Amino acid sequence: MKIEYLPHTADVVMRVEAPSQAALFEGALRGMAGLLKEGFCEGTDALPRECHFALTAPDTTCLLIDFLSEVLTRTYTEKAVFCKAVFNSLSEDRMDVHVYGQEAGGLDEEIKAVTYHGAHISRNKGNHWVTSIIFDI
Amino acid sequence: MKKVQKSHLTPLPHSFWEIPVTFREDMRVPARVLSSEPLLDAIVGDRSLNQLVNVATLPGIQKAALVMPDAHEGYGFPIGGVAATEYPGGVISPGGxxxxxxxxVRLMVSTLALKDIREHLEALSKELxxxxxxxxxxxxxxRLSVEEVDAVLREGAEWAVARGYGTREDLDYIESHGKLADADPAKVSExxxxxxxxxxxxxxxxNHFVEVDYVERLFDREIARAFGLSEQQVVILIHTGSRRLGxxxxxxxxxxxxxxxxxxxxxxxxRELACVPFDSVEGQDYYKAMCAAANYAWCNRQIIAWEAQKAWENCFGDAGGKLQLLYDVAHNMAKIETYVLEGEARKVIVHRKGATRAFGPGHPELPDRYQAAGQPILIPGSMGTHSYVLAGTENSYDRTFGxxxxxxxxxxxxxxxxxxxxxPVLKEKLREEGVFIEAGSYKGIAEEAPVAYKDVEMVVDVVAASGIAKKVARLRPVAVIKG
Structure with missing residues (x-):
């Protein structure tokens, strides 16, 4: 799994690459957590906060953005940063997932929203799943 | 998709440049950029004009997709974008x-001059x-219960005033009196x-802040008098919105x-331009929720103004007097407004994303005191540079949908x-220049440093040259509070 943060005039672009759809989604989750609080998920085993939700979306890219948006909402309503996702089911356009995290106290970055702009999941030459995601900060 | 280059733009009168409707076959109207030539060089450097071309494809868009001279790349709409769509059948787009x-932005004026507070600036910045x-x-x-949040969403700034955060007179000096009647809290999610x-x-x-400035220069003394501005006067500028609810x-x-x-x-x-017809169920639900969030934002700025007054009193006591609200105006909003199109007055849905409403003299929405002057337009610069107070003119109706x-x-x-x-070096340098910064992190100071922004003087000169606004006053910061 590879996560990079790239410059954008007003916002932050995150590029994620992973060997499977589930790994891409979890990588994006960890990347967003790293933006909210740098290093928060590194070496953390105890993740006592759990949320469960299901989503449907028009396509896989929308499903990823909606997944991150849902986790971001819960970050603020539950006052926790989420680091791990366990998918009960995951397809092109729907998911049923448990996410795990812990209280974070203050944040390094306040993300307003996860945008659809420029996001497009594709496969690279190595058959890895890749996309960029722009966060409104 | 091909990137917009400077060669694709044709100059028009009043500092506008046009990308013709033939640039891309899905455009419904031309795309127009309000800019000087030097600013245009910066604007074509990112993807803002391609985003503007995308806006020109929106169903029901009228006349032209527009972008202001402070344009930069956003997501979906460019920042600085203005799009008017047909009412009621055209689309509404949350991305717009x-x-x-x-x-x-909200501007409050004090009765003190810079000389009165110069020795207390550091204490004032810490108190704010x-x-x-x-x-x-x-x-x-x-901390609000769900019922109290609903009341804020319905009542806007009135909610704050009813609880002692300011006075009823303040409401006359807020766009739409700080309350949109179409707000429906039931359309806002739990x-x-x-x-x-x-x-x-x-x-x-x-980029949100509270800033103490003084009036460094007046350009139009008559309008400045109507706005209650005088040279060396200390003022407070507030920039924020509907926070996480919005x-x-x-x-x-x-x-x-x-x-x-x-x-x-x-x-x-x-996809970020996602939109539906305004008169559809989804369009109406969003519009009513957007109005509710707008009310929350006005309530928020009303309470911040009260907090600023408290800090002011803690520093200066009775001698400091009351901070009076000059004006409070939105720059991320959709409004139903009437403009003359093809010779007839028509209602349109004006989307402004990083663009300020700018009504001219005589507009019925303006308070009596500003009827002859036009609407105050508040243009923040960056910490260490200037901010501006402008006044709206009637020219903006025809050229930029107000x-x-x-x-x-x-x-x-x-x-x-x-x-x-x-x-840390920038903070110290600004302090030596007489600007005190209080911020939550050095990261925030670096990200919002003056070098990160365009030259506000150039931006303001373009809008003044185009005739859509008049320069009234230039403000200089002396204390900046940031998150």
Whole structure:
């Protein structure tokens, strides 16, 4: 799994690459957590906060953005940063997932929203799943 | 898709440049840029004009997709974008308003001059920082129940005034009197209400701030007098919006519209432009939720103004007097307004994303005191540079759907700014120049450093040259509070 943060005039672009759809989604989750609080998920085993939700979306890219948006909402309503996702089911356009995290106290970055702009999941030459995601900060 | 180059733009009168409707076959109207030639060089450097071309494809868009001289790349709409769509059958697009619904600016004027407060600036900046919650993940001092959030969403700034945060007179000096009647709290999700339950009275982070300035120069003394401005006078500028409640309203509705668009046969070049007909169920639900979030933002700025007054009193006691509200205006909003199109007066849905409403003299929405002067337009610069007070003119109706720029506009990414700026050095340098900064982090100072922004003087000169606004006063910061 590879996560990079790239410059954008007003916002932050995150590029994620992973060997499977589930790994891409979890990588994006960890990347967003790293933006909210740098290093928060590194070496953390105890993740006592759990949320469960299901989503449907028009396509896989929308499903990823909606997944991150849902986790971001819960970050603020539950006052926790989420680091791990366990998918009960995951397809092109729907998911049923448990996410795990812990209280974070203050944040390094306040993300307003996860945008659809420029996001497009594709496969690279190595058959890895890749996309960029722009966060409104 | 081909990138817009300077050679694709044709100059028009009044400092406009046009990308013709023939540039791309899905454009419904031309795209127009209000800019000087030097600013245009910066604008074509990023993807803002391609985003503007995408806006020109929106169903029901009228006349032209427009962008102001402080334009820069956003997501979906460019920042600085203005689009008017047909009412009621044209589309409404949350992307044309932004996640921070009713992000806006409020200016308050004091009875003190710079000389009266110069020795107390550091104490004032610390007191403002103490009184006004700011920064990442910070809640405010007010905790609301769901019922109380509903009341704020319905009543806007009135909710705050009824509880002692300011006076009834303040409401006359807020766009739409700080309350949109079409707001419906039932259209705002529980998640949004939860996110908004502890955010009133907070400025947040990013480019939001509370700033103490003084009037360095007057350009139009008659209008300045009407606005209650005089040279050397100390004023306070507040920039923030609907906080996390508004972010959630936008997220909820963009997601919903994404699914609904095929029902209406809408296909767009960018998903972030997601839109539906204004008169559809989804369009009406979003509009009513957006109005509710806008009311929350006005209530927020009303409470922050009260917090600023408290800090002011703690520093100066009775000698400081009362801070009077000059004006409060939004720059992320959709409004139903009437303009003359093809010789007849028509209602349109004006989307402004990083663009300020700018009504001219005599407009019925303006308070009596500003009827002859026109609407105050508040243009923040960056810490260490100037901010401006402008006045709206009637020219803006025909040229920009009653809109003007909203700031200097970013030129550097946050990453680039952090690489270029040594924040502790900048803070000290500004202090030596007489500007006291109180911020939650050095990262925030670096990201918002003056070098990250375009030259606000150039931006303001363009709007003045175009005739859509008049320069009234130039403000210079002396204390800046950031998250």
């Amino acid at each position: 308003i932004g996640y921070d619904i009713n992000c806006g 920082y103490a009184q006004i919650p700011s920064g990442m993940g910070k809640g405010g001092n007010i 998640n949004a209400k939860k996110r908004g339950s502890d955010q009133l009275g907070t400025i947040g982070s990013g 972010h959630q309203v936008a997220t909820d509705n963009i997601r919903r519209m994404m699914t609904a668009m095929p029902t209406y046969g809408i296909k767009l070049p960018d 809109s003007c720029c909203h700031g200097a506009g970013r030129r550097l990414s946050r990453t680039a700014a952090k690489k270029q700026v040594n924040a």
